[in-house]
Amino acid sequence: MKTRRLFFALAAGAALLAAVGQASAQQRPIRLIVPYAAGGPIDVTARALAERVRDSLGTVIIDNKPGAGGNIGADMVAKAAPDGLTIGIAATATHAVNPWLYSKMPFNAASDFAPITQMVRVPNVLVMNAETAERLKIHNVAELIAYAKKNPGKLNYGSGGNGSAGHLAGEMFKKEAGIFALHIPYNGGNPAQLALLSGQVDFNFDNLATAAPNIRSGKLKAIAVTTTQRSAALPDVPPVADTLKGFAIDTWWGLVAPAGTPPDVVGKLNQAFVAALNAPETKTRFGALLAEPVGNSPEQFGAFMKSELAKYEKVVKATGARVD
Template sequence: MQRRQLLLAATFAAALASPLTHAQNGPIRLIVPYPPGGPLDITARVLAEGVKDTLGTVVVENKAGAGGNIGADVVAKAAPDGTTIGIAATATHAVNPWLFSKMPYDAGRDFAGVTQMVRVPNVLVVNADRAARLGINSLADLVAYGKAHPGQLNYGSGGNGSAGHLAGELFKHQAGIFALHIPYRGANPAQLALLAGEVDFNFDNLAAAAPNIKSGKLKALAVTSLNPSPMLPGVAPMSARYPGFAIDTWWGLVAPAGTPAPVLDKLSQAFGAALAAPATRERFENLLAEPVASTPAQFDQFMAAERAKYQPLVKASGAKVD
């Protein structure tokens, strides 16, 4: 025990003397718990490039699988010295703890927040041609149609327990309508099903839905952020009709629990500066992702609030992964 205390004291002393010591001893590993090429991976690589002058080399590693749990577990079990950090997302740190019957990590105890990175609203979209035939031009029209035609609506999502599924269940509950949930193997197949007219509406990630909204193939009825999104001007939030309705996609950076506070603060400051850089904001805007920096404590509090929000939603949805 005495040896462990001495080691921790030495770690703190080193961090205080030179918070970049961990970067000087070798590259920082940034674990992305999803495959290469997606928005989380792209933004992680943008930030890795943005902090090279302050933190040194940051190597992005993709550890996909089990809904993000495999990669998150790598971070949870890494040494708490600042040399390994990772992406925490809505799924890995807010939904999966209630969705999976067995988790390899504790989302509340095994991580220390560094900074939130991104917020991307989801959007309620309908097939534009189908909406025109049914006379659905607004959220109110969709609700009215659902009430006038009970049991005739359905919606797709990227799978049981996904953000699209949970948003759909919350919408049904608050609107007092029924719509059959049809899960697909991922958000892309769900969007293709909507474009083909197999389902009536989806709650899709704005970044994924935007090209088809702009082309006129999909019609946006509402965004799921608490406030209007600057990324989709003129489209009201769901909260305007259903107060408190807010299901955004978000992700940020975490370190293993026990990482010294000076190291967390240095990481947060470096990545926060990268998030504020004009070049970063421009790259993120192309993904329809809003940069959102925070302190470590703020991100911890945010993730705790998100877990508390999603617990009853997952339970009400009946979704479970054994």
């Protein structure tokens, strides 16, 4: 009898330990790798979502791994175990531009990730120095193109450097419009904007969040946004696409897991994060950053990233920009 009671006690103890172990495994935190430094818009939006999915997914820990244009952090996601406990941010740079900009990539943007959902779209905006725009009588995209064609070689534009978003947008604009404007690269977005404000360059393609204060103060004139639809932040400013059909070159980022993550795990993550993105509080918080929440299916986000990768191949190759 003692032996039998001991057996049942050991069996019960083993069952209890198994249950505790299973509960602990289910409660393990999710690691969300942000391939950029803390404090920027991508980091801020990731932290906001991590707070909102706590009830459905448990603790989500933000792990910032900046460097190499986002490639270091993205590579860590690609090489993580496909168990749903490590996810990360895919952005325009890491999954659309860098594969064509860098001569060697540590990961394959097209095959090493399982899409979860797009998070955000941030419009870029075509801006001119307000005094320059008035002097040249340029108030819209059509007038800018007409001036460039009548005055070949007289316009220039600035950007945060070769291969930057502003550079690629400028080259795409030139190609679609059939015009020439000299590209002047600066060491970062802030110096490029200062050059525009001081009249050293004629126009820039800038991030809306960065340009907005000077647009509101009247120092910069917003000519057009680069999304296919108007931005709620600048409802009176038309898209470039109203003049150049199909023109779209905005900033985006979203969530991905390592390739091979089970579909049911991806589905659970998608459901939680899309619900968080659709919450009114999220829209308000993201709106303060001039970022538009975008929640979609894994299939939709995957197709979108594939199309962006193809689009930027042509744009980057046209510029000749490379990072060795």
